[in-house]
Amino acid sequence: MKVLVVEDDVQIARQLETALKASGYVVEMAHDGEEGLYKGQNESFDAVILDLGLPKIDGLTILQQWRAEQRNMPVIILTARDTWREKVSGLRAGADDYIAKPFETEEVLARVEALIRRTSGHASAILSCGPVQLDTTNNRVTCNNEPVEMTALELGMLSYLMHHQGDVISKTTLTEHIYEQDFDRDSNVIEVLVNRLRKKLGNTLIKTHRGLGYQLVEPSSD
């Protein structure tokens, strides 16, 4: 899962980045409005945390611009002014949620997690596919009710696939959402990761569509 954080306050940005990374998210940072707008326009994210008070271009304008360009990723706005008018105009501009400053990073994590889940159409915090369950609140994975240890990358891939169950997902999309931007896209780490997941969770869980990508399917109950 890849999250964009647009926040000009360096410390807040760093804290968010640390907390998000610790929860297995791939994090892109932008420290002013211009950079944030550009990244949101040109990369694909699973969620955006957008501060409203930004230098160069303010958050609300960025949000309106994205929505006008059909960039429909879920956006959480951070507001320090904390007036209802600002919250309303934020949501009317296309935000999905708001968090008032001062906040605790745990709350941001919970909201990001819920928002991503909601956007992909899952009501429950525990995503399941056959014997495999992923608790999005703490990133614990179980298979047949047995806990499974995962590396951050494995978890990132599984989480993305679980959120988009049934969809065929290309290697490029997967790479974009589980690696930092400067990743070498030609390498075969995706295949390696898929194989490791199959080894841990069973061979039938991830189906390969040659030339198209991967699909998470519920193993037939035979």
Place this chain on the structure above:
Amino acid sequence: MIRNSLTFRLFVTSVVWVSLTLVIVAILLTIMFQQHVEEHFDAFLFDHLEENVAAGRIGENGQFFMSWIPVDLRFNQPLSGWYWQVNKGRTVIATSSSLGNDLLTFQLPESEKDREIQRILGPDNEKLRIALVNVPLDNSGQRYTFAIAGSVSIIELDVEDFTTDLGITLIVLGIGLVSVILLQIRFGLKPLRLLKDALQDVRSGKRQRLPDDFPVEVQPTVRELNAVMDHSEALLERARTQVGDLAHALKNPLSVIKNEANQIQGERGAILVEKADAMGNYVERYLSRARAAGSGNIVSASVHIKPIADDISYLMKHVYKDRSIDIEFSSLNNLYFKGDAQDLEEMLGNLMDNACKWAGSKVKVSASNKNLRLVLVVEDDGTGIAEQDRATVLKRGQRLDETVPGSGLGLGIVLDLATLYQGSLTLEQSSMGGLRAVLELPAADNNL
């Protein structure tokens, strides 16, 4: 017509002066007419007097006699009101046959040859006007006084007819004048009425400022009013911008401190978090107060509740999407808050947010206007707040449940703002099961 109104003042003064003028005119005209009629009457009497004097003769025996009797029938019919009489000194020596056995009593004129008019009472106490003249008919030195009297009833009748006609004419004239004055007042005061309408439009938000095409007498006031509105708006805007900047400047470091403190294990970390929270709460509460316009006395202070409730509801439905809370409005249309829109947003926002946070599945917002007091009720079907805890949540930064996110300031901020507007916030048990928050605020009467 309202007693304390310009229209009333102008109307009453005009009616008073018009009536006064017309009454004086009526009196003067009546006096003039009476004089005119009397002069006419007197001229008639003197004509006949001349005739009688001409007829008066002294015989060779020194006896007085009338060489002819006036032919006018009125002097011959008994008690006709028309009489003549001739005196020699105090002795009556001849009378008209209309007098019968009565005599006319009058004061003998003093001077020789001077004609004179007297008012006397004749037979049957009839009021008479009498013309007198002394004529020396012989050389005896005795004065002969010729008198001719006519009843004044004819004058009175004429004057009465005249005053009746005059009265009707003047009343018609008066009504005409007052109607014209009413029209004049309406036309003259039209700019004031337009000003009132324009103020109403400003209050209801139909226009921003008063137009500047009023007559010169009113325009300075209008300009001042606009300036006052500009000023108060600018003040509020500046205060809000500064509060916003301050909020931004304080809350970012507070966020950082809180999150760093969370990383510190043990008591030291906990103390830092606690203090950062306390600072955050103070900042929140005092900034929310500083942001408040807190007054419904500025001109453009009338806020329709419905659109604001719609906005907040939109926000809530978004934020609490997972829980699909049904927000029901009842009778919010055409109710206006006498105050600042942003203040109402804060109050309604906090109340509805609180209700949604604790609701099972339903939140109800209703409102009413009683005697210019706006009563906003927000209730939910959650678990509510126990009676003994209700006072606690209204105090600064108190939270009953630390597991639900929020600063715990919501209801306290609402109470602060309501107090600024001389309103109140009461917490009760809702029939829906949860909390029923009753917010009382000044209502704007949009019919001014």
